[in-house]
Structure formats: structure tokens, C-alpha cells
Amino acid sequence: MKFLQVLTFYPAYSEALYARHPALAHLPYEKQLNVILRDGFGALHYFGLPMRDLGWDSRIVLANVPQLQAAWMAQNNPARLAAGASIIDVLRLQIESFAPDVLFISDSVAFQSQFVRTLAVRPRIVSGWRAANIPPDTDWQEFDLILSHLSGCRKKALEHGAREAEFFYPGFPGFVHDAVKDQTADLDLIFCGQWTPEHAARNRMLFRAAMQARSKGWKLEYHLHVNGSGKMSSALESVMHSAKWGLDMFRTLRRGRISFNAEIDLAGGEAGNMRLFETTGVGAFLMTQHHANISRYFEPDREIVTFGSEEEFLEKAAYYIEHDAEREAIAERGMRRCQTEHSLESRAAELDAILRKRL
Template sequence: MKIAIVDTYYAAFLKTHYAASGGLQRQDFQDQRDALLASCFGTSDFYSRHLQKLGWDAQDLIVNCVPLQVAWADENGVPYSKLAMQLPHRLFRVPMIGPWLAALPGLMEIAVAQLKTLKPDVLYCQDLSFFPPHALRELREHVRLIVGQIACPLPSNDFLRGYDLILTSFPHFVPRLRALGVASEYFRIGFDTRVLEELGSVEKTVPISFVGGISRHHTNAIPTLEYLARETPIQFYGYGVGALDRGSPIVARHHGEVWGLGMYRALARSRMTLNRHIGVAENNANNMRLYEATGVGTLLITDEKDNLGELFEPGKEVVAYTSKEEAAEVILHFLEHPREAEDIARAGQKRTLSEHTYEMRMIELNDILKRHMG
């Protein structure tokens, strides 16, 4: 069976990736896609590679990458508007602007054309906000099952009801989606061992790090991060520092954006790394950092959540904190007791590699999809 895995990548990553690529935008669709997947950004080819081993014909589509999608359109004779390619995709849904822009063939239209060409049995969308309801209705005659996956704030109900099934790593989203009449199941994120092969041996030279974004979804975490910047030697890597006041103690410790394999390397160089969840997670542990940090063998210090014990054993495989003061105490303790930190990090990595890999997740997904296809 065929599955098309549709994803969108952060614009900042795409800009950085193409700027460093030496003319990648002039290469054909396949070469561009291979280069993007090789970067290990997001879920990369972590789904498709393992689904292929299970007998699926799995294709990755990065539908908001302009040079990639333009290459596909040119190679397949699909018309598009150069103006539409220069406009942010979100503008197509802005009242009064959207109806005018909808007449311009752009990224969404190219993605629809790709799917009509592929005719997958399953359309698997990692970004529920990309296809508007009318596009999903148009695709129904070409696709057997339309599936979405979400671990961020929910889009409007009109977008949600266009899916046959929505998977989520937020346990609390499942009953809310079902109450809307949308089939939903709990499906966790994971770690891919290809990352370890790509990284090779990495020396741990950073005592404690925070690797991640600072955005409107993370505002509740900023006081904690600033407190830790004053009380511990924590170093920062990621995006969004420009949104902070220049007097923030984070700024002086910030080492810039890291993406894909560079992000994993920053984690792997760290003896410990701090994790915190966005507000929409409520009191549930779910995010990618749980598995990324433990997967590369770094001690994860994470905010305490009700279900954390279902994923890792706190105190033995990861360490939990309930306040900024406790986070600082934990960090300072393990700086003074490095062997204890190493023992917990090793146990956390063992748990992730034995229970939380994408190879295992795809076995779960294979069963879920076949069950819902009937």
C-alpha cells in the first residue's frame, strides 16, 4: 500500500539549509528532497524508512519548501504562480485576502497535484493547518484514508473534521477530538537510531544546556530559563532569542540557531539538558526532546508531568523538577556528582533505544492504519 507523509518545515531552517547548500535550489526534486531528509530535521525520513521495511510504498512530501515544490511542478508540468510562491502560505486563509490569493496556484495547489499523481492509500499529514477543508474534500476521491497527527494547539474544527483519523501524543486531546466526531488515538513521538550513526562519537563539553525555541508558545518558560541563566552555567541553543529583551541573561549565553543534525549534536555535547513543555501540553509529557535527549545519551532534566512515569522512570532514567528553584538545585547537584548523572543518562538512553524508537513506533502505526482502513 502507498502512504504519502506530508510535512512542513520551519521557514528559518529552510532558509539556513538552502543558504548553506551551494545551489541546491537548482537541483531536481529528488536530489533536493534527499538533501533535506539527510539533515535529520523534524521527523525527517524516520517514518518512511521504517514503513518501507514493513511493506509500504512511503513517500515524503515537504509541502511548504518553495524550491523543492517548484522543482516538482516544473518536472511534472504543473502550473503555479511565481507571486504565490513569494507569499506566506498563512495569508491564503486571511479573510478578504484569502479569496483573491486562492485564484493563484501556489504551494497548496502543487501539493494537491502531487497527491493526485501519487494516489496514496493513506494521506498522513504532520501539519493539520496546511490543507484547508476544501482541499481535503477534493482529495477524497484520490485517497482512501486521510490521517493527521498533532502535538501543538488545535486548528479550527472545520480543519479537524476533514480527517478520518487524528493521532496525537497529547493524551488529553484524544477525548476532545472524539467529542467532535473525529476518530482519534494516542500515538507517541520517538527517536531514530540513524541519528547516532550520523553523529558518531561526540565529546561532552557542555555541562548543562537548553536546546530549543523561545516563542509565543513558550512564554511561561522564559522566567525559568532566565533564573537558571543567573543561577547555573546553562548554555542556550536554538531559535527565538531575538524576541527577548537585550538585557535578558539568556542573551549572553545564547549560541544561535541549531537545526537537524546540528541540534542533535548540541544535545549530544551536553552532559545534561533542560526540557520544558509548551502550555498546550497541560500536565502531560509528550514532546520530542524527551526522546531526542535520552536517545543521544544526555541526562534529561524535564518538567514533572502526570504521565512521565509511563515513559521513563523519574530519578533513575530521567530527572523531574517542579519549579525553577528545584531545577537549579538538580542541575547544581549533578554538576557536583557527574558519575550519578552519567548513570541516569545511560539508563535513559537504554530505555529509549529499547522502547521509544521510530522503528517500534512504525510497527504501532502500521497496525493503527490497517485497523482504520478496515
């Protein structure tokens, strides 16, 4: 059976990658794709790779990387490329030429039912992932299945027309740890992520932590991708640094004695975002918001440390900055749990089971 995963990347990341490696755009399609995937951006969602070991003829398509898609067209349909094919046209041709049994769209808001209806042959299963805001006009009537770790997203998926919605979450790929394991900690606190209006509670925590770091003399860095509509306090300018992507982001997580995390506001009191696994997977010490379901993933105070308020976060941060042995032991246990129970391979096995019972 055939499995095709459609991924999209932040344009800022792909633009930076190609600017850093000018020769990349001139490589054949498969070589470009391999270079990009090995850089690890969004690697917790690379299900198309381990699905091959589960008996699937599996491929990954990066739908919105122009240089890569142009290389595919040059090798597979040069006449259409010369005529000015759009990104949507290229993706449609890729899907139709592969004819997958399962189409898994990781950005199910960018590619909704309107796109699926344009395919010459509909795959047996059209599935998607969503764990973020769902616009009110989203149409998932052509989707057989939407996966999410957030119950609110699963409920909305059904309201927007999906036939089914099921619990699922990403997994940590072992190659990432191997690539960054030599990075040592030289900062007290680190945060890598986004600053958006949808993360209001986290934004407040970032501000409080920066003020505490200033008064305590902690070494702190924020590597933020700032949404254009997000308003940031000028008080954070001294700790603001450029966003980190791919393996650079994973290395940066290891630079912090403490890497902290808070969920998007719409999570509604549920844990399970990618940073839980990104941080623990590379062996960094994680402090994250306490939610009722956190023990589904990690054991608090043994594999990670949780906090219920900004004040508790600051108190525990001060403690663990000073207690290296305890902090490192917790990080080690968290890493072992992540790399076994939450590995990309184990999550792909779960995805395989979810799909096969519907075929």
C-alpha cells in the first residue's frame, strides 16, 4: 500500500536554508529532499520515513518549498514547469502520479476539501493533522480522519465535516539527538518558539522570566519567530535573538540548563505540544505547565518538572539552576522515556494501526 505525506514548512525557514546553502537548489530533487529532511525542521512529523519499515511504499512531499518543487517538475514534467505551474498544480501532479492509498496532509488548513476535490482519483483515505487554531470557514468534508492530541481540535474537526477524529501526537526521531548530543549547556534558561497572540499566557510567562533573570543575574535567551500581529514588550529586546530552525533549534535547546514550555491558549488545559518531545528527546531539562493529562507523556518531578503558576515556575527555576545533579538526573530519565515510548518509530506504528483498521 502507498502512503503519501504532505508537509509544509515556514517560508522563513526554507528561505534561510537555501540562502545558507546556495548550491542546494541546483541538486536533483531527491538529493534536495534528503538534505532538507536531515536538517530536522519539524522532524517530529516525519511519519513518511518510518512508515517504510512498516510495509508501506511511503513518500514525503514538501508542498511549499519552491526550489524543491521546481526540481521535481524539471525531472517529471518540464513542459508544465515552463508553462508556469503553481505550487498547487505541482502538488496535485505529485499526488496523482504516486496514486497513494492514504493521503496524509499535515497542514490540513492550507489544503482543505476544495483541494482534495480537484484530484483526478481520490485516495482511499484522506487524513490530516491539526493542533492549532481552526478558521471558522474550514471545510473538511472530504477528510476521512483528522488527528490531534487536543480534544477541542478533534471536536471541531467533526463540526467542520471530518468523518472521524482520533487522538494522536508526534514522535521524536533518534537522528536528531545523535546530531546535537555534543552541545553543552552555557545558559540558565532558554526558550525557542513563536510569539503570537494565540500564546498570550506563554507570552506573559516569558516576560516574567526575563524580569526575574535580570534581577537574579541569570543567563537567558529567547529565540523567537514573531508573528506579524504579535506585539512584544520592548523590555524583552535584550534577551531576544533570531529564530532557530531545524538542528540549530535542537542544539539551542541543549544550551539551556532549563528549557521551558507552555501550551497554546486554545489547548484548553491539555498538554502534548511538540516542545515536550523536542526538549526531552535531546536530553535537555524541561519545565512545563502542569496539566491534568501530563502524566500520559511524562512523570512530573521524575522525568520533567511542572509548574502551576508563574510564581511556581520562577521558584522552581531558581532551585534547579543551582542543583545540577537533580536537574541532570531528571533530564536523563525524560530523555530515556521520550526516545522509547515517544519515538517517531513508535508513533508511526500507532499511525499504521489507525490507518489499517480503516482500509
